[in-house]
Amino acid sequence: MTAIIGNISLIFATLISFYQFLNIRNINKVRFLNPDRAISLQFFFVLLSFFSLMFAYIVSDFSILNVYQNSHSAKPLLYKITGVWGNHEGSMLLWVLVLVFFGFLISKFDKRLDTPYKTLTLSFQSLITFIFLLFILLTSNPFILISPVPVNGQDLNPLLQDPGLAFHPPNLYIGYVGLSIIFSFTIARFYKGSFDSSWAKLIKPWVLLSWSFLTLGISLGSWWAYYELGWGGFWFWDPVENASLMPWLCATALLHSTLVLEKRNTLKKWTVFLAFLSFSFSLIGTFLVRSGIITSVHAFASDPTRGVFILLICAFFIFSSFILLTKKAGSIKEEKLITPISKEGTIVFNNLLMVALLLTIFIGTTYPIFLEMFTGEQISVGAPYFNLTTTLIMGPAILVMSFAPMLNWKKDDFFGLLSRLKTILFLSLLVAFISFYINSQGPIIAIVGIFLASWLFFGTIINFFERTNYLKKFKYLNKPYLGMTIAHLGVAIFIAGVTGSTLWKVEKIKTLKVGEKVLLNNYSLNFDKIKKIRGKNYIGHEAEFNIYKKNKFIKTLKPQKRFYPVQEFPTTEAAIYSRGFSDIYIAMSEPVDNSWIFRFHFSPLTPWIWIGSIMAFIGGILSFSNRMFKGK
Amino acid sequence: MKKFLILIIITLFSQNIFADEKLEKKAREINKKIRCVVCQSQSIDDSDSILARDLRKLIKDKLEEGQSEKEITNYLVERYGEFILLKPKFNPNTYLLWLAPIIIVLLGVFLIKGIFRKN
Amino acid sequence: MKYIILIITTAFIFICFFFGLNKKDKTLNSPLLNKPIPEINLVSLKNENLNESDFNKEIILVNFFASWCVPCIVEHDFLFELKKQKPIKIYGINYKDDIENLEIWLEKLGNPYSKIGIDKTGITGINWGVNGIPESFLIDKNGIIKHKINGVINKKQIKILLTKIEALEK
Numbered sequence: 001m002t003a004i005i006g007n008i009s010l011i012f013a014t015l016i017s018f019y020q021f022l023n024i025r026n027i028n029k030v031r032f033l034n035p036d037r038a039i040s041l042q043f044f045f046v047l048l049s050f051f052s053l054m055f056a057y058i059v060s061d062f063s064i065l066n067v068y069q070n071s072h073s074a075k076p077l078l079y080k081i082t083g084v085w086g087n088h089e090g091s092m093l094l095w096v097l098v099l100v101f102f103g104f105l106i107s108k109f110d111k112r113l114d115t116p117y118k119t120l121t122l123s124f125q126s127l128i129t130f131i132f133l134l135f136i137l138l139t140s141n142p143f144i145l146i147s148p149v150p151v152n153g154q155d156l157n158p159l160l161q162d163p164g165l166a167f168h169p170p171n172l173y174i175g176y177v178g179l180s181i182i183f184s185f186t187i188a189r190f191y192k193g194s195f196d197s198s199w200a201k202l203i204k205p206w207v208l209l210s211w212s213f214l215t216l217g218i219s220l221g222s223w224w225a226y227y228e229l230g231w232g233g234f235w236f237w238d239p240v241e242n243a244s245l246m247p248w249l250c251a252t253a254l255l256h257s258t259l260v261l262e263k264r265n266t267l268k269k270w271t272v273f274l275a276f277l278s279f280s281f282s283l284i285g286t287f288l289v290r291s292g293i294i295t296s297v298h299a300f301a302s303d304p305t306r307g308v309f310i311l312l313i314c315a316f317f318i319f320s321s322f323i324l325l326t327k328k329a330g331s332i333k334e335e336k337l338i339t340p341i342s343k344e345g346t347i348v349f350n351n352l353l354m355v356a357l358l359l360t361i362f363i364g365t366t367y368p369i370f371l372e373m374f375t376g377e378q379i380s381v382g383a384p385y386f387n388l389t390t391t392l393i394m395g396p397a398i399l400v401m402s403f404a405p406m407l408n409w410k411k412d413d414f415f416g417l418l419s420r421l422k423t424i425l426f427l428s429l430l431v432a433f434i435s436f437y438i439n440s441q442g443p444i445i446a447i448v449g450i451f452l453a454s455w456l457f458f459g460t461i462i463n464f465f466e467r468t469n470y471l472k473k474f475k476y477l478n479k480p481y482l483g484m485t486i487a488h489l490g491v492a493i494f495i496a497g498v499t500g501s502t503l504w505k506v507e508k509i510k511t512l513k514v515g516e517k518v519l520l521n522n523y524s525l526n527f528d529k530i531k532k533i534r535g536k537n538y539i540g541h542e543a544e545f546n547i548y549k550k551n552k553f554i555k556t557l558k559p560q561k562r563f564y565p566v567q568e569f570p571t572t573e574a575a576i577y578s579r580g581f582s583d584i585y586i587a588m589s590e591p592v593d594n595s596w597i598f599r600f601h602f603s604p605l606t607p608w609i610w611i612g613s614i615m616a617f618i619g620g621i622l623s624f625s626n627r628m629f630k631g632k
Numbered sequence: 633m634k635k636f637l638i639l640i641i642i643t644l645f646s647q648n649i650f651a652d653e654k655l656e657k658k659a660r661e662i663n664k665k666i667r668c669v670v671c672q673s674q675s676i677d678d679s680d681s682i683l684a685r686d687l688r689k690l691i692k693d694k695l696e697e698g699q700s701e702k703e704i705t706n707y708l709v710e711r712y713g714e715f716i717l718l719k720p721k722f723n724p725n726t727y728l729l730w731l732a733p734i735i736i737v738l739l740g741v742f743l744i745k746g747i748f749r750k751n
Numbered sequence: 752m753k754y755i756i757l758i759i760t761t762a763f764i765f766i767c768f769f770f771g772l773n774k775k776d777k778t779l780n781s782p783l784l785n786k787p788i789p790e791i792n793l794v795s796l797k798n799e800n801l802n803e804s805d806f807n808k809e810i811i812l813v814n815f816f817a818s819w820c821v822p823c824i825v826e827h828d829f830l831f832e833l834k835k836q837k838p839i840k841i842y843g844i845n846y847k848d849d850i851e852n853l854e855i856w857l858e859k860l861g862n863p864y865s866k867i868g869i870d871k872t873g874i875t876g877i878n879w880g881v882n883g884i885p886e887s888f889l890i891d892k893n894g895i896i897k898h899k900i901n902g903v904i905n906k907k908q909i910k911i912l913l914t915k916i917e918a919l920e921k
Contacts, residue, residue: 231678238673267747293771307772315765322761326754338747348747352740360733366764367720367729369771377725378780380667382718383675389733507660568821572680589680599680669779669882682847683882686873711789711880713782743753 003143006052013045014133020126043104063149066142072155074537082166089142098177120188155566164224172217176282178210183279200262211251212620219613237386239294242365243285250278253354266336276321283314346404353397402459428454449499457492480623487619494612500605521602524548538562561588781899789878793868801868806894813888817848818856826903830863843867
């Protein structure tokens with residue numbers, strides 16, 4: 001029954017989306033299916049289908065193959081629900097849900113759009129929806145039934161049974177799929193209206209929304225890896241991680257390019273290109289992750305037919321948009337040139353580096369595929385390559401990012417700029433030296449990281465004080481400016497966090513018996529107890545550590561080692577004590593006779609990685625929340 | 633005299649600890665460059681899988697025997713292929729990979745020259 | 752003009768992806784193929800030796816397995832199947848296992864191995880470039896590794912093995 005509802009809803013949604021695309025000129029052949037109603041119905045049916053699947057998971061309806069493969073009656077309810085999108089078919093359904101949801105949002109809430117343009121945009125969005133629904137129906141239907149009905153399911157990967165991971169995909173998808181509506185806006189604009197600053201104003205809130213949620217989604221995934229994968233890392237340059245970072249870089253470039261288009265009515269073709277490129281990288285990311293072309297533990301189960309289908313979908317959207325741009329580029333009139341020393345000059349610089357990094361990451365991620373194809377050689381391109389290239393490219397970007405908001409549009413004064421930089425330089429060097437004094441055993445490059453973070457921080461803060469006349473004019477500051485400030489500060493804090501975490505970490509691996517202790521920095525970590533534990537679908541051990549600093553009790557940490565019998569999978573539940581400026585991290589490894597091996601970290605500034613990311617998210621949402629939707 | 637002996641013992645002992653620490657540090661440096669071939673793109677320093685643990689132990693043992701980083705990585709590459717190195721070697725197969733970032737940036741600079749106008 | 756270059760580059764990338772997809776075998780190639788067997792010096796279950804001198808005479812299949820490895824149970828039947836079709840010598844290498852568990856396992860499922868080397872620490876596994884078990888190596892009469900199977904030897908793999916063995920017998 002559930003499967004029937006699920007399937008029929010999908011079919012209805014497919015038909016309506018197809019109709020909405022065909023009815024691109026809104027000739028109202030079917031009276032009641034005007035664009036607004038059509039998109040609302042699409043949303044309704046996909047939502048119904050999604051809820052059907054969720055219902056099946058909640059009641060453990062194992063007659064549905066997808067539920068059987070990815071769930072188990074012993075799973076806690078929360079993870080039954082989040083298991084809906086912890087697999088290929090369910091997550092594709094989530095993807096489509098967000099697609100129609102954005103269409104619905106445009107239809108219901110964006111009052112600035114004139115009807116013809118809105119109709120066109122929704123039609124193109126419906127085309128995207130239609131193609132993905134076809135993909136689901138033909139290759140990835142979550143409602144396939146099995147018979148006889150198994151008694152129980154095969155359980156979900158225990159690594160995914162986790163609150164952090166519950167929220168990671170939905171946020172990420174809002175980001176990825178938000179880029180689709182920008183794509184639709186852009187294609188539609190070729191046929192109705194021109195690419196001018198009013199268009200930039202139209203798409204800006206949607207770019208901000210997508211960008212913010214991409215930021216949040218990526219940082220949630222990274223945070224999850226940190227505490228769940230149980231060994232202290234937060235970013236591994238895995239192809240799946242890169243697949244989310246590439247659209248993010250593109251969206252960042254697009255966000256800034258849109259600003260230039262809005263304020264100076266220039267960089268038209270470039271902004272259009274970035275709009276296309278952003279969604280393209282969302283699609284390519286989907287392809288890399290789901291097609292099986294890159295083998296990765298993170299990737300969903302792959303199937304070559306699916307891979308070809310996704311590749312064709314990517315090719316269709318990417319080529320049609322590029323060809324459209326090629327054909328119509330001539331009709332886009334651009335006159336103004338840009339002065340290097342100006343706000344738009346710095347944004348061009350930002351865009352150059354963002355795209356350079358984006359392409360570098362793309363090449364690094366796909367190089368093993370190409371090399372193997374042409375030479376048969378199998379190599380890895382891992383963290384060392386990406387860390388090196390990223391820091392080299394981002395270094396100059398951060399340098400400029402600091403003073404870019406200070407510059408005027410159109411043209412600013414080079415020497416005037418230099419003198420303002422003196423203060424920032426002095427403060428940054430001061431902070432860098434102080435940090436070197438505190439942490440002198442760290443590598444020299446850590447100082448560079450702290451310097452860059454401070455440089456960005458002080459530049460942003462000083463600009464903020466100047467613009468608000470030292471907070472006197474604070475209430476006249478518009479939200480976007482405040483949002484930008486918070487976001488840029490967030491980046492600075494993020495950089496400091498990454499520097500501290502990567503370069504100043506104190507790490508020890510020790511085998512301990514109960515009663516023994518280890519010294520970590522100024523802390524004494526006493527291994528006081530070990531006990532057996534049992535959860536709803538796992539068994540394991542839990543160690544109890546009591547942390548003391550100079551004989552004063554600080555906290556108890558209880559790392560666990562679990563074993564999930566159904567999937568024969570061990571996990572490490574690290575225990576983390578996060579104190580704002582640093583983390584103490586304990587992970588259990590394996591038992592050796594009557595001792596246990598533990599890994600201990602003292603990670604300075606690590607919480608700042610996520611504090612900074614959240615700040616960037618908040619900044620973006622703040623800018624988005626500006627009164628953009630009321631009236632023209 | 634006693635004090636002198638104690639001093640000598642402490643020095644020798646701390647040399648050992650110091651050497652141990654240095655070895656530990658070197659081991660971790662190498663570990664960060666070796667891929668855990670049964671994980672996602674983690675290094676064996678980042679993973680607690682069985683193979684990662686065994687490889688870490690192997691590397692530590694070999695360092696204690698006095699082998700160099702090059703000898704150890706060659707040993708691993710002979711058995712697992714270049715796939716196990718997270719930092720791709722710089723050879724004709726990978727020139728394009730390592731030079732790509734520079735080429736892209738230069739290309740970008742060339743492309744944007746057109747939109748800048750002189751002050 | 753720039754757009755044409757863009758489109759051609761993109762097309763090239765897509766064509767490569769398309770061909771990349773069609774590559775069926777996503778496993779890691781072994782650099783040990785067509786090279787002599789790596790070091791091996793183990794004590795066997797019956798307290799004999801299992802080392803290089805046990806090779807170099809006939810075609811051998813080396814099979815890394817363990818009692819704690821679930822897919823190995825499935826593979827076990829296929830090993831008997833293989834021996835039925837071609838009476839080949841199989842050496843088992845018991846990887847990071849417990850001898851008691853091993854003996855119980857062999858009693859329950861049977862013993863297709865001529866010799867079983869005990870690799871308690873897994874160092875022999877690393878020497879042979881083993882990622883995880885089961886993994887098997889086909890070795891010719893001169894002690895050269897001719898084929899590696901990542902994962903379970905199933906019906907499909909048996910067919911491949913038989914062809915290779917026949918080629919080596921010539």
